[in-house]
Amino acid sequence: SSGWIEVICGSMFSGKTEELIRRLKRAKIAQLRVEIFKPIADTRYHDEDIVSHNHNSIRSTPVNSAAEILLLAGDCDVVGLDEAQFFDDSIVEVCNNLANQGKRVIVAGLDMDFKGVPFGPMPNLMAIAEHITKVHAVCISCGGVAHYSFRKVANQSTVLLGESDSYEARCRACFQKEQKNA
Numbered sequence: 001s002s003g004w005i006e007v008i009c010g011s012m013f014s015g016k017t018e019e020l021i022r023r024l025k026r027a028k029i030a031q032l033r034v035e036i037f038k039p040i041a042d043t044r045y046h047d048e049d050i051v052s053h054n055h056n057s058i059r060s061t062p063v064n065s066a067a068e069i070l071l072l073a074g075d076c077d078v079v080g081l082d083e084a085q086f087f088d089d090s091i092v093e094v095c096n097n098l099a100n101q102g103k104r105v106i107v108a109g110l111d112m113d114f115k116g117v118p119f120g121p122m123p124n125l126m127a128i129a130e131h132i133t134k135v136h137a138v139c140i141s142c143g144g145v146a147h148y149s150f151r152k153v154a155n156q157s158t159v160l161l162g163e164s165d166s167y168e169a170r171c172r173a174c175f176q177k178e179q180k181n182a
């Protein structure tokens, strides 16, 4: 039987990692064989664990490339992947390949960068997925529903690892207000 792809997307602090961990832990309870990966670039909290902002965690394998995931996924039933926005477009074919092998593939990642532009392979992953869950953060300015990750520091490179020291969840109105002031 064939597998499928689930995407969990949203801004920073929206609960993507929390939701990914929740689904993976339930798969483990169901005694499914689970393999979890994250890009080696993401070492914010821990070298190997995937850790959410509320300090929930699960063991993972850091990888350098999408191709490595294909090699290491072996004969597991469920593949989890966090911070998918940091992979190149080859992650799309890798996810298709894994799902075609019969695996359930659960992918979490930022759908937009700090400028509000679709992030890396995420749009294509969302296009090929059977299921997409968009989770939302709380706007730090007004308490509304946030779907942007506002960067509080001047650095303009697309990738800047950081936490609440460098990023803030913002709703559309509060994100725009700040863009104009910048």
Ligand code: ADP
Residues within 6 Å of the ligand: 010, 011, 012, 013, 014, 015, 016, 017, 018, 019, 051, 052, 053, 054, 136, 137, 138, 139, 140, 169
């Ligand atoms: P993500 O992976 O999307 O960055 P996490 O799953 O790591 O998010 O963290 C979600 C948790 O972050 C929430 O459960 C909450 O405890 C915390 N949090 C901190 N700031 C916010 C915010 N502005 N909106 C929502 N949750 C926040």
Ligand code: MG
Residues within 6 Å of the ligand: 016, 017, 018, 052, 082
């Ligand atoms: Mg996360």
